[in-house]
Amino acid sequence: MAKVKGAVVVDVEVCKGCDLCVQTCPEDVLALHREVNSRGYHYSFMKNPESCTGCTNCAVVCPDTCITVYRAKVRA
Amino acid sequence: METKDIIKPENLVYGKSELLIDTIMHYCPGCTHGVVHKLIAEAIGEMGIQEKTIGIAPVGCSVFAYNYIDIDWQEAAHGRAPAVATGVVRLNPDKFVFTYQGDGDLASIGAAEIIHACNRGENMLVIFINNGIYGMTGGQMAPTTIENMVTSTTPCGRDSELNGYPLKMTDLVAQLPGTSYVTRQSAQTAAAVRKCKRALKKGIQNVLDKKGTSFVEVISTCNSGWKMTPVQANKWMEENMFPYYPLGDLKDSEKGEPVSKN
Numbered sequence: 001m002a003k004v005k006g007a008v009v010v011d012v013e014v015c016k017g018c019d020l021c022v023q024t025c026p027e028d029v030l031a032l033h034r035e036v037n038s039r040g041y042h043y044s045f046m047k048n049p050e051s052c053t054g055c056t057n058c059a060v061v062c063p064d065t066c067i068t069v070y071r072a073k074v075r076a
Numbered sequence: 077m078e079t080k081d082i083i084k085p086e087n088l089v090y091g092k093s094e095l096l097i098d099t100i101m102h103y104c105p106g107c108t109h110g111v112v113h114k115l116i117a118e119a120i121g122e123m124g125i126q127e128k129t130i131g132i133a134p135v136g137c138s139v140f141a142y143n144y145i146d147i148d149w150q151e152a153a154h155g156r157a158p159a160v161a162t163g164v165v166r167l168n169p170d171k172f173v174f175t176y177q178g179d180g181d182l183a184s185i186g187a188a189e190i191i192h193a194c195n196r197g198e199n200m201l202v203i204f205i206n207n208g209i210y211g212m213t214g215g216q217m218a219p220t221t222i223e224n225m226v227t228s229t230t231p232c233g234r235d236s237e238l239n240g241y242p243l244k245m246t247d248l249v250a251q252l253p254g255t256s257y258v259t260r261q262s263a264q265t266a267a268a269v270r271k272c273k274r275a276l277k278k279g280i281q282n283v284l285d286k287k288g289t290s291f292v293e294v295i296s297t298c299n300s301g302w303k304m305t306p307v308q309a310n311k312w313m314e315e316n317m318f319p320y321y322p323l324g325d326l327k328d329s330e331k332g333e334p335v336s337k338n
Contacts, residue, residue, distance in 0.1 A: 007079045007082040007083050016105035019106070019305065020306055024265065049079045054089055056090040057266035060266045061266050061269055063106060063109070063110025063114075064101055065110070068088070068090065068091045070082045070083050070087040070089060072081070
């Protein structure tokens, strides 16, 4: 069966670390980074990239539209 | 498959709308304004009406909406967006005109303008961001502040004996024959955001079909004004605001039709 794998790219400088994407992610992929961007916000990143399914929920709730989502089919 | 193999243009499923300008928004982290701006940009982009859209920016936090969405904008005095929109739409009946207003703007100083614009059935979309507070000026009580809600001018909570009752603007305008589509949405979860986008698109379509005023209220958070984190604010909104401001369509009919009682 073909499996779907996803990946997100966070625009680190635009992210304000509001935590909404982290809470929304059903697969617990995202987390806030220990480091901060140039404006002092703990930006979001993929802590657990292998679990991402590319469902786009994180990007949909992001108030700053800083998340881009990619999805590909993987043949087992 | 490695992450770098997935991140390719052909696998793109969600990206920033072309209508959103690359300016970093001035809104606080987690502000609902950002989500609604994104939805407006996506809806206008998908419907292909960028060239014929005129937005009326309000006074409040979203006064700088014209810096973020790449369409024509007109700024209006506090609360007067529906009056300005009336002039714009009457002179340009083939354009799509919408106003974007907060609750301090629409429900307080602009209450007369919105009621009369909706009563005249001006052909425009009104987007009403209701977070129950004056966010820009420091979190003072707004007409839509719910009972017992703590704000900087009601430190012991809103007392209806002293401050009156919270104003349900959406229920008021739903009673007017000039409105065709009146709905109340929210944008705190992915499902709610997608639903809100469908409502905005329906409102836009109604305006393009010249059905009269469409009114979309979005129950929002002001986490800075409420003194909460964005996640706490969403939870507080679900627990406290939704019982008073229930979500859903209040009216979906043709202009001039009598208001249904169901």
